[in-house]
Amino acid sequence: MRIDVVTIFPGYLAPLREALLGRAIEAGLVELGVHDLRDWTHDVHQAVDDSPYGGGPGMVMRPQVWGEALDAVLGDAPARLVVPTPAGRPFTQATAQAWAGEERLVFACGRYEGIDQRVVDAYAQRMPVDEVSIGDYVLVGGEVAVLVMVEAVVRLLPGVLGNPVSAQEDSFSDGLLEGPAYTRPVSWRGLDVPDVLRSGNHAAIARWRRDRALERTAARRPDLLDALPDHALDRTDRAF
Ligand SMILES: N#Cc1c(-c2ccc3ccn(Cc4ccc(CN5CCCCC5)cc4)c3c2)n[nH]c1N
Numbered sequence: 001m002r003i004d005v006v007t008i009f010p011g012y013l014a015p016l017r018e019a020l021l022g023r024a025i026e027a028g029l030v031e032l033g034v035h036d037l038r039d040w041t042h043d044v045h046q047a048v049d050d051s052p053y054g055g056g057p058g059m060v061m062r063p064q065v066w067g068e069a070l071d072a073v074l075g076d077a078p079a080r081l082v083v084p085t086p087a088g089r090p091f092t093q094a095t096a097q098a099w100a101g102e103e104r105l106v107f108a109c110g111r112y113e114g115i116d117q118r119v120v121d122a123y124a125q126r127m128p129v130d131e132v133s134i135g136d137y138v139l140v141g142g143e144v145a146v147l148v149m150v151e152a153v154v155r156l157l158p159g160v161l162g163n164p165v166s167a168q169e170d171s172f173s174d175g176l177l178e179g180p181a182y183t184r185p186v187s188w189r190g191l192d193v194p195d196v197l198r199s200g201n202h203a204a205i206a207r208w209r210r211d212r213a214l215e216r217t218a219a220r221r222p223d224l225l226d227a228l229p230d231h232a233l234d235r236t237d238r239a240f
Contacts, residue, residue, distance in 0.1 A: 001102065001157060002031040004073050005146055006066075007109035008048055010034045012143035016150055024160045033073070040068040049112050058113035066108065066119045074127075079104035081129045082149065083120055084142035088133035091145075095132065096152040105153070109142035175228045177221055179212030207236070214240040 005013050013034045017025060024030045038046040049059035070081070080102050099105060108115060123129050134145045155161055182193045196208045217224050218240045225240070 001029075001100075001154070002033070002077075002079075002104045003107070003150060003154075004033040004035065004079075004105070005107045005109060005150075006035045006037050006069050006073055007141075007143055007146075008037045008111055009109075009141070009143055010036050012109075012141075013146065015147055020160065021151060021154055024154055024157065027159065029157055029159050030154055035069065035073055037065060037069050040065050040072065052113065056113070060113055061110055061115040061119075063116040063118045063122075066115055067122065070106070070108065070119070070123060074106060077104060079106045079127060081106050081108065081120075081123050081127055082146075083108045083110065083115065083129065083131045084133065084145035084149070085110065085114055085131050086133055086138055087114075088131040091132040091134045091149055091152075093152070095130075096149070096156060099149075099153045100156040105150075107142070107146045107149070109146055111141040174213075175224055175232055176213040176217045177224070179209050179216055210237070211240075 005016075007013060016022075016032055016034075021030070021032075025032050037048055041047060047062070048065050049061050052058070052060045074081075080099065082099075082105055084107070108119070120129055120131060132145075132149070134148050139145065158164070182197060186193050186198065194208065196204050199205065214225075214237055
């Protein structure tokens with residue numbers, strides 16, 4: 001997979017070259033290009049924004065600069081254009097799983113009050129464009145959202161995670177939050193690891209983990225339980 005990010009703060013994307021993601025790039029599993037939007041300005045001030053038509057707070061990012069940058073970055077290779085925005089569709093694990101199958105993702109990181117809508121509209125005429133939000137809170141720009149989305153997608157690519165099964169057993173993959181996890185020591189500050197986890201009884205362990213996942217999901221994310229299809233819960237599950 002090739003990932004390109006266009007931003008006025010390239011340094012914000014430096015964490016993408018660290019740790020797991022950095023190793024995936026070094027292993028050739030992912031190619032990453034980070035591009036400074038200001039490289040496509042032509043004025044001495046390198047202006048990328050202007051006042052909003054119709055009034056309103058703040059500034060809007062100019063379509064011309066974005067058009068030149070995206071034309072240059074995209075070239076002729078097919079890609080999915082992703083534009084983070086507070087007004088976007090929710091980015092979920094299902095989104096990450098769908099995008100993990102893409103050959104190429106190009107992320108347009110807005111700042112100020114966002115990017116002139118005609119940029120999305122123009123590119124949507126020739127390629128898939130997703131306006132997405134990572135959550136119901138307001139950030140200052142799209143860079144942090146891109147860090148989140150790139151990590152969620154790249155970890156799903158074959159060969160990236162040391163233990164690939166965990167991508168299938170993630171929270172949300174079966175529609176539930178994952179339950180609690182424990183490691184050594186068996187007792188710590190007067191708190192003990194649940195006996196069942198040390199029993200060697202794999203059926204009992206699986207049941208206990210499912211019960212804790214259901215319990216936690218019911219307590220913290222009842223909306224996920226409501227969204228589960230009927231066949232996803234067995235009679236024992238329905239106790240929650
Ligand atoms: N993903 C994601 C995000 C973002 C996100 C993503 C990308 C950009 C680009 C710029 N900003 C800042 C910003 C802040 C507020 C508003 C709304 N204003 C309301 C009053 C009228 C004007 C517009 C728009 C733009 C961004 C924020 N925030 N939260 C998420 N989950």
